[in-house]
Amino acid sequence: MAVWESKRQLIKKVAVVYTPRKAGAVEMVGELSKRLDVLGVESEAFDSERVMSAGVKISADLVIILGGDGTVLKGIHSLSDHRTPILGVNFGRGGYLSELSPDELLTVLDEVLKGSFAVEEVMKLSAFVGNRKLGDIVNEVYVSSESIGKVIDFEVVQGGDTLLDGVADGVIISTPLGSTAYAMSAGGPAVDHRLEVAVVVPVCPLTRMSPLVLPASRAITIRFKVPRVHVLIDGQIREVLNAGELAISKSEQTVRFVRVKRECSFARRLKKRLR
C-alpha cells in the first residue's frame, strides 16, 4: 500500500473541516476562506463536531482539516468520496495525521491549489458484523466491555486458527497507520504503513497474550464470549454489539493524504510519538 502518486489536477473546490474547540483553528477558517476567495477557489467550512453527528457528507476536490487527530478522523469519515485528497493541519497535541503546522499551510497553499502535490494512499480496514458493515477503520477499532474497568473474554481467529484466547479489558485491531496511535499506548509495535497488515493488541490482558501482526489479506475474527461488547472505531464511531463476533478485513477503500514534504511520513509520526 501507501502508493505515491503525483497529482496535477487543478483544485476548484475546497472543503475546510475545523475543530470548534481551538480558537486558532476557528480563526484560520476565516483567513483561509478569504485567501481561497481571492484565488477564485470555491470553499465551504464544516464544524467537525456537527459534521459527524449530523451525518453530513463532504464533496470537494480537496479537504483541508484544521485540528488534531480526532478532527482529521472525523473529516475522513465524512468524505462522500474516499478518493478525495485530505490535508491535515495540526492544531492539537499529537498531530500524527497532519502534514502541516498552521504556519506552513499558508506558505504552501498556492502550490497545493495548483494541484502540485503528491498523494500517499494508505490502507484502511473494515469492520463487519455478519454482512453489516460497521464502518471503515483509518486508525483502529477497539472492542471492549461496555463498562469501564470490566474485562471481556474473547478469541482472535484467522484462517480457522485461534491465535489468542483469553481475558483482557479489550482488544485493538489497528491499521499500520494507527499503529503509532492507541495501539502503541497499549504496547503494540510501530508498523511501517506500506505493509498490508493488521496489528492486534490486547489491552490490559489478565491472561497471557501478545501483540500480533497479521496479513490484512484475510479476515480476522474477534469472537467474544460475553453477551455484549462496546466497539469504538477511530475514537469516533461507537456501537454496542450483541452478536458474537466481529470480522475485520482490508477495506476496498483507502485514504489519500496530500504530501508536500519529502520526509517519510512513517518516520515523522514515529519520531513525534517517541519524543
Place this chain on the structure above:
Amino acid sequence: MAVWESKRQLIKKVAVVYTPRKAGAVEMVGELSKRLDVLGVESEAFDSERVMSAGVKISADLVIILGGDGTVLKGIHSLSDHRTPILGVNFGRGGYLSELSPDELLTVLDEVLKGSFAVEEVMKLSAFVGNRKLGDIVNEVYVSSESIGKVIDFEVVQGGDTLLDGVADGVIISTPLGSTAYAMSAGGPAVDHRLEVAVVVPVCPLTRMSPLVLPASRAITIRFKVPRVHVLIDGQIREVLNAGELAISKSEQTVRFVRVKRECSFARRLKKRLR
C-alpha cells in the same frame, strides 16, 4: 501491615455472601446453612448482587463468601464492622482473594467455627475528594475518562512533588493486595502485601510514564486537567467526579482475612496470576 494474629473466639453467627451467577455457589449456600444449623451456629445468606445495590450492612462473627474476587470485594464493602474476619471460597476464575476451594471448605469448617484460625490483617487505602470519603480501597481505584477509549490529562503528586505528568487512558492506584489484580494487567509490579505502599500504574499511557511504588504513609494526589473523570473502586463503586483532584491515603481500617493454610498468601496469589 499484614499482621498475623491467632484467633480463639467462638463463632456464634455466620453470614454467607454468595454470587447468584454460579450454580455451585447457590447450592453451597443450602448445604452450608444446614451444616451450620446442625452445629448450632446462627446463619444468614446474602445475595452479593443485592447487598451492594441495596446498601445492606452485614453483621456477624465471620463472613463466608462464595464466589469470585468480585463477590469477595462486594462482601468486604458490605461489612458493618471492618474487623469482621472474612473467608473467601472460590467459585470464579481467578480467586486471588479466596483462601479455599469449595471442596476444602467443608473439611475445615468445624475447626474454623471453633475459632481455630489465624487472621491476616491487610492494609486498605481510602479515596477522598476534599473532605468527602468516596470509599475504602481493598484492591484498587481506577481513574479514567468517563468515555471508553478517551484519554485524560493528569498529574500524580506526593508531598508537593509532581511524580508523573501526562496523558493516558487512566491511572490505577492499588494496594499491595491489589497489585496482582488489575494493576498487574496494566504493567504494574507484584508487591508483597506486608509493605505499606501504594502502587500507581498508568493505563495505556500516550506520553512517557512509569509505574510507581510510593509510601502509603503520605497522601497521593491525582490532579486531573479535564472537566470530569470516572472513578471506579474495586470494580464495584462507580462515580463521576467534577472536582479537580482525588486524594488517596492509607485507610485507618483494614481487611481481616481468615487464613487456614500455612503457605504465604502473597506467594499463592502471585503463582495463580503468573500461571
Place this chain on the structure above:
Amino acid sequence: MAVWESKRQLIKKVAVVYTPRKAGAVEMVGELSKRLDVLGVESEAFDSERVMSAGVKISADLVIILGGDGTVLKGIHSLSDHRTPILGVNFGRGGYLSELSPDELLTVLDEVLKGSFAVEEVMKLSAFVGNRKLGDIVNEVYVSSESIGKVIDFEVVQGGDTLLDGVADGVIISTPLGSTAYAMSAGGPAVDHRLEVAVVVPVCPLTRMSPLVLPASRAITIRFKVPRVHVLIDGQIREVLNAGELAISKSEQTVRFVRVKRECSFARRLKKRLR
C-alpha cells in the same frame, strides 16, 4: 513467503543431527539408523555441537534434527544446500522450530521417507558488514555491547530515514519465524511468518524506543556509535565488530521445513510460547 509445496520425491539419504546433551536424542539416533537401514535408506549421524565448530557441511535428501531449537538452528546453519528439507523432533524445552515430538516421529517416518510431506518455505534475513556477509538469519540477530550489562548507542535506519535513535542494552532484528523467540522475550510482537517483514526490538532501552515492524524488501541499517559491538546470529554465530554499521536484508535463501501436520505452524508456535 512461507510457500507450501507438496513433495513426492523419494528420500534416499537422511542426515540425522542430534544434541549430545539429551540422552533421549542420543538413543533415538540408534533406533532411527536401524529403522532407516531396514528400509534401505542411507543415513549419517552428526553431533550438533561438533558440526558447527568443525564447519561440517551436511548433504542429504532430508535432515532430521533431534534436539531443542538450538540444535535445529545448528542443523540449518550446517546445510550444504539451503533447499534441503529439515524435520525437527523436539527434545528440548520450547521446541518452537520442531514439527514433531519423539513419539510422533516413528509413526510418520515411513510416509515421510516416501516423500509424502509438504514443505513450508520460510524467509531468512542476511547480515552484512559492507560487502562481507556475516551469515543468514533464521530467527534473529542480536547486536549488543560486548560486555554484559553495558549499553550501546545506536540508530536504526531504513531508506535514508532514522527510525530509532537511542541507548539500550542492544537491539534484536528478527525474522517473522524468530518473532516468537528471543524478540518476544524483549517485548516484540508475534508476526505471522507468511509476511515479508523484519521485526526490530530494542532490548532494555534506556531512552524511549519501540519495537518496529518493517518491510524486509529494503535493507535495515544498524548504525552504532560505539567502537565495538557483539553480534550474535541465531544464538550460534558470535562475532565482535569494529565497523560502524550492520546491514540486514532479506536473504535469497530460505529454510524448508517438512510439515506433516495440518495445523498452521504460526498458531502452534504462538500457543506454545504463550502457554
Place this chain on the structure above:
Amino acid sequence: MAVWESKRQLIKKVAVVYTPRKAGAVEMVGELSKRLDVLGVESEAFDSERVMSAGVKISADLVIILGGDGTVLKGIHSLSDHRTPILGVNFGRGGYLSELSPDELLTVLDEVLKGSFAVEEVMKLSAFVGNRKLGDIVNEVYVSSESIGKVIDFEVVQGGDTLLDGVADGVIISTPLGSTAYAMSAGGPAVDHRLEVAVVVPVCPLTRMSPLVLPASRAITIRFKVPRVHVLIDGQIREVLNAGELAISKSEQTVRFVRVKRECSFARRLKKRLR
C-alpha cells in the same frame, strides 16, 4: 531509610574522583584543586578508572565526584568509610546520582565546605554467596548467563516461598535508588527511595514472570539451576559464580549523599528518566 540530617561539620579534606574520559571533568579537577587550595582545604584527586582496578580506598571529609553515574558508583565503591558524604557533579548522559551540574558546583562550593548541607542517607543491599560477601549494592546486581544472549533458569525465593521460577536472560535485584536505572530499562517500577524494599526485575523472560517489590528486611535468594552465572554489581564489579545461589539482603551500611537542593531527589531522578 533516606534519613535527612543537617550537617555543620567543617570540611578539612576533600577527595575529588573524576572520569578521565570527559575533558570537562579533567579540567574541573584543576580548577577545583586551585579553589580548594585558596580556601585552605586539603585535596587529592583520583582517576575513577584506576581507583577501582587498583583497589584504592579513599579517605576524606567529603568526596566530590566529577562524571556520570558510573563514576559516582566507582567513587562510592572506593570509600574507606561508607559514612563519608559524597557530592556528584554530572558530566555524563543521565546523571541520576549527581546533585549538581558543573556550573552549579562552583556557586555552592563555599557553603558546602563550611559543612552547610543536608545529608540524605540511602539504603544499600548486600550480595552474599554463603558467608562470603560479594559486595554492597548501590543501584543493582544483575545475575545472568556468562554468555551474551543465553538464558538462565532460576528461582527467586524469600522466607521459604518461591515467588518466581522460570527462564530469562537474567534477573536484576535493585535498591529503590537503582529502580530508575537499569531495573527500569527492563520494565521495573520507579520506587521511592525512602522505602526499605528490594525490586526484582526479570530481564527478557522466556516464561511468564513479573517484576516484584519485596521487603528488604528479609533475605532474597536467587537460586540458579545452571552451572555458572555472571554477577554484575552496579555495572562495576564482575564475578562468575559456580555456587548455586546468591543471597541479597539489606546492607548495614548506607550511602550519604550531600543535598543542597530542596527538591525531592526521587522526583528529580524520575523526571530525568522519563524526559
